[in-house]
Amino acid sequence: MKFKNRTAVSEFLLLELTEDPQCQPLIFSLFLVIYLVTILGNLLIILAVTSDAHLHTPMYFFLSKLSFNDICLSTTTIPKMLVSIQIQDQSITFIGCLSQMNVALIFGGLENCLLAVMAYDRYVAICHPLRYTVILTPCLCVLLVLFSLFISTVHALLHTLMVLRLSFCTDLKIPHFFCELVQVIKLACSDTFVNNLLIYLVASLFAGGPVFGIIFSYTQIVSSILRIPSMGGRYKAFSTCGSHISVVSLFYVTAFTVYMSSAVSDSPIKNVVTSMMYIVILQMLNPFIYSLRNREMKAALRKLITLL
Template identity: 60%
Template sequence: IEPQNLTHVSEFLLLGLSENPGLQPLLFGMFLSMYLVTVLGNLFIVMAVSRDPHLHTPMYFFLSNLSLADIGFTSTTVPKLIVDIQAHSRVISYAGCLTQMSFFMLFGCLDSLLLTSMAYDRFVAICHPLRYRVIMNPCLCGLLVLASIFISLLVSQLHSSVVLQVTYFRDVEIAHFFCDPSQLLSLACSDAFINNIVMYIIGAMSGFLPISGILFSYSKIVSSVLRVPSSGGKYKAFSTCVSHLSVVCLFYGTGLGVYLSSAVSSSPRKGAVASVMYTVITPMLNPFIYSLRNRDIKRALRRLLSTA
């Protein structure tokens, strides 16, 4: 395909996960099922937290916002994939591609920052239990969520502005099931070295800073818990962090694994398949992780289902 002026490029082609016609019905059923489970599971968490007065605490306030972010995160990619499989079409408009990329970065960064806020909440609860209600007041919780949204919007717009600097593409086929910024830059005809550097700096800051905050919080938590004399007290303190720590490991572990594997592997299609882990599997598992290990959530869900 001849290089085209960006203003005249009207659409891209998403190559998806597989071109095998025999696999398309299986992929359609699998992703539709996972998407429905993700949306319903996270909605149940949001409804349970909003309706149960016992769950009107900072931890569950952040959890409900994380569930909403997970719904948005998976909704930016999976519905388009499902429609493409059903309609046997891989076309996405240029405007649609940029929009999908912007929302993907927005909700991905928001997930990361909300997990950091939840880590700070656990830090205050365990290390400063007597001052917990004073420190984690509704005003601070609201500000943390608003700050997370603002920073995510900024990161999303910075990514979009970097991609908009590209004026020519050597191809319109994207070897992925969604518009990944790195994939778009790899199709640039012009030297995208500076754009790639800027993109990696933005990505490193939006990923490194939240991870640093989480690691700092948990280093303080571990240090504080180890000073607890009784084993029962240690277990009780650590048990309040298990669900959050599991979600953190799942989110960052799969995301980091995808980018490391894509750097080692020369096949973009393998990277696309690996991306399913953090774009689809992780948002789907989060409600189960929190509900299966949390008695308060279990009680709230039972009450919610009994009144439905």
């Protein structure tokens, strides 16, 4: 087997979703619509939160940051794929691939952290309602977002720098529609034990921390809700968490499916489909989940659309 030093690698080739030329326009149109809906939906959430004074609370502050993150995450992958389909060129430079992988890791990790922060917000709102504004001050909210961004960036840089130490073979075709970390590592000819070990160790800590925080928060929330005497009060308290629970469930189920399918399956199609749910479809669904299940958000969106 021929080896190519990592400094000599000029480009990778990304997977075509289909080799049938007649299906390419359909795929292009489908992903273009998904991308536009994602941008429009999340942008409306941001504008509604910014323009409506009733939504200037920690809960909606974090929601607007989640929407911005979803826009960035979708922009990291979909536009490149659309351009590749349009010009019939699936190549991506080595630096471009590492950059895309790094940015996707940053915003994917930030989504993970923001969901944990939003769970903490719901915990304070339900378990300590009288101290809600005292605990979650504007300064603390900003610090939580910045800290989430910091640890997500460190996490992404760690994996990216470890990929730089690898050497790659002459077969540089990535069986994916974007430069996904696990798939890039699989192309290496040098020893990847440290990289794979790092993925599992860091993922256990980086993902495990937020997951533990979410589980703890909702354990306390459920305990507090069960102590509310009236059914109406219980329903009202639980309804404020419904949207967040839906998004958290979709995020972690799809993320877990992505990494399990990558570990146990070599099927490119299965890996692509599961990753699409994780990094494309979920970002499109988030605005609908939060707007359809939230009266305040629906009212703010109606007001915003009327003004527009």
